[in-house]
Amino acid sequence: MSLYLHDMPGGAAWSAPVSAGRLVTLTALGDRANCSMLLLNADRVDRLNIPDTLKAQMSARITAPMVLMSDRGLALASVVASSLDWHDCLTGFGSEAHLERFGATSYAADRNDWRRSARTGLVSELTKHGLDERDLHAPVNFFTKVAIAGDARASMTFVPGHARAGDSVTLRTEHDVLLVLCTAPHPLDPGEYAPSAVQVSVEVAATVAQDTDPSWNWREESARALEMSRRVLA
């Protein structure tokens, strides 16, 4: 059952509390989408921990059916579907310095088309919830791939055109979370400034069958994180 849809224009930031047991689907509405996501637990202290998420599931990217884990070892959300096998989580979000190459911008000159960085947008959203830059953490950059080379330094290269209009990813919330999103361009995207819009859909998730659910059965580590969340909500 769809609860609501919300379209975020490119270059925008948004936040929403989302209850446990919801499906949140992000859909790219153009070929240049990047959607950076922060995720905080209901207490607003515990938050997404990308290093713990990666090492527990032996991955350097985010894709289905991985579980997104918090500082305190809880499953905040599970990636239950994804049209892409790689969402970046190693390269953070952009700052004002990354927008300088596009020239000067301001509300006075550009009205609501003014260019603001992901950092500015994410901090602005955090501030609305009584939080601040201390609560920034490594995001998932949905729809973006930064390839890792097999060289001695593990060099990283932005992959243009990784996602296309219509690509989507669906998260199932495992806790009451605060979702913080920003559709500013990825800082390594060498293209012109033309970030795509992203649609956010929130619906009620079906009851989880632990014995067949792909996230519960992905790895023992994924299941243990989900079990710790189940205990908190039980």
Place this chain on the structure above:
Amino acid sequence: MTVTEIPTTTAATLDLTVEAGDGALVRVPAGGRLRIVDLHGNQAADTLLFDAADVRNKYSAFDTIREQGAVFLTTGSRLLSTRLDELAVITEDTVGRHDTIGGACAQESNVIRYGEHTRHQHACRQTFLAYGAGAGIGPREMGHNINFFMNVPVSAEGDLHFDDGLSAPGKYVELTASREIWVLLSNCPQLNNPCNGWDPTPVQLLGWWS
């Protein structure tokens, strides 16, 4: 500001041995050099950096690796903050590469990785919080750390592993502070994977500054 270079052949300002499972909070002035020595080899030294003038301006693993265009840290790596300020530079490295995407161990992540029986084993996160308190560093100020001497290979296919370290007894890494910083270190007590060679051992901190 003018920084007077002190050669590392002169007596160290700081000479501190950090036992396995213990930590340290060290204030390093701009231009100061801090050497972390892996005394017995294969010992993960989990490290966070903060701008001493404002601890909200903390080390950012993922800004650091994006701006250098490579996952591993080594000589020349500029260690950036969440505001993209340069906190320090790795100026010497006899190991070759260090991890910054593997995070620190915590009791809670140990339970996820190894099972409920590890719940009450000592872990880096409480060392960070215990020593960080002295500089006003709490859970909100925590960031994603550097794991000096730790080897976490990543592949082009997007896989990640924890491997035996490339380090060896006496190998070291040296940071030069770009501004006055706090260095918050946890000498990792992890017993459940090869990051400490299954046997955590001490590291030595040597500092040169005026």
